[in-house]
Amino acid sequence: MAGTWKFIADQLLDSTNHVIKEDTAVDGLLIYTPDGKMSVQFTWKGKRAPLMNDTLMKQDGMSTGLGLGTNTWSLEQSRQLIDTYEAYFGDYQVDWNTRTVSHILSGSLRPEKTGNIKKRIFQLMGDTLLLRSADPTDSWGVLCVRSRRD
Numbered sequence: 001m002a003g004t005w006k007f008i009a010d011q012l013l014d015s016t017n018h019v020i021k022e023d024t025a026v027d028g029l030l031i032y033t034p035d036g037k038m039s040v041q042f043t044w045k046g047k048r049a050p051l052m053n054d055t056l057m058k059q060d061g062m063s064t065g066l067g068l069g070t071n072t073w074s075l076e077q078s079r080q081l082i083d084t085y086e087a088y089f090g091d092y093q094v095d096w097n098t099r100t101v102s103h104i105l106s107g108s109l110r111p112e113k114t115g116n117i118k119k120r121i122f123q124l125m126g127d128t129l130l131l132r133s134a135d136p137t138d139s140w141g142v143l144c145v146r147s148r149r150d
Contacts, residue, residue: 001094001101001122005030005129005144007042013132013139028086030129030144038092038103042142044084085109099123100134 007028012021028042090106103118119134127146132138
């Protein structure tokens with residue numbers, strides 16, 4: 001499972017895990033290191049508009065300092081940014097018997113999620129990885145392809 005995986009599709013699944021709808025206007029990486037570390041950076045391109053109105057990136061790509069800075073984003077702009085981007089990192093553990101991987105969050109774009117464990121059912125088919133929630137009430141899957149082995 002260790003390696004770098006490119007996010008290529010977000011999927012809506014039915015109760016038998018067949019794809020009902022698929023969004024391929026996505027990008028991102030899922031990284032599993034051999035020593036048990038992981039990182040997720042996923043973005044959905046369909047709804048997001050560029051937001052570059054803050055004290056760190058003055059719409060010119062030039063940083064004006066270190067740290068969090070301040071911004072003038074509206075509540076709707078902030079919501080749009082957060083709702084179309086998923087980012088977290090931490091440790092992971094694989095259970096090959098149950099075909100599950102647990103993501104143990106050390107940090108997250110959503111700070112309230114730090115410390116959570118996200119359990120995923122996986123299907124590994126060559127250089128293709130399908131992840132879906134272990135929660136039977138969830139109906140989503142993400143499809144990734146291997147871009148690098150570690």
